[in-house]
Amino acid sequence: MKVDEKLTKNFFKLSEKSHIEIEQSLCASCDPKVCIWVCPAGLYSITEDGRTVVEYSGCLECGTCFIACPKGAIKWEHPVGGFGVQYRYG
Ligand code: SF4
Numbered sequence: 001m002k003v004d005e006k007l008t009k010n011f012f013k014l015s016e017k018s019h020i021e022i023e024q025s026l027c028a029s030c031d032p033k034v035c036i037w038v039c040p041a042g043l044y045s046i047t048e049d050g051r052t053v054v055e056y057s058g059c060l061e062c063g064t065c066f067i068a069c070p071k072g073a074i075k076w077e078h079p080v081g082g083f084g085v086q087y088r089y090g
């Protein structure tokens with residue numbers, strides 16, 4: 001089974017509150033916006049009005065975005081207990 005196929009088997013228990021916060025004032029001068037490229041789930045995007053957003057509900061909890069952001073604009077923590085990703089195939 002390919003990695004992409006394995007990822008589709010994961011189960012997500014959604015919390016109403018995002019475990020990822022982005023400081024938009026720091027993103028404004030960020031180029032390139034590496035969060036777009038490093039997230040293995042492709043959850044980051046830029047809105048039409050230039051805001052950086054993340055679809056936290058699909059987060060794999062790898063922490064890559066937090067480490068890679070050159071501005072320290074991402075506040076990241078694990079979802080509250082019982083929520084978040086449940087891996088089916090490691
Ligand atoms: S890499 Fe960090 S500073 Fe740059 S757009 Fe993404 S969250 Fe904002």
Ligand code: SF4
Nearest residue numbers: 039059060062063065
């Ligand atoms: S922790 Fe990993 S999967 Fe979650 S948003 Fe950051 S890079 Fe994407």
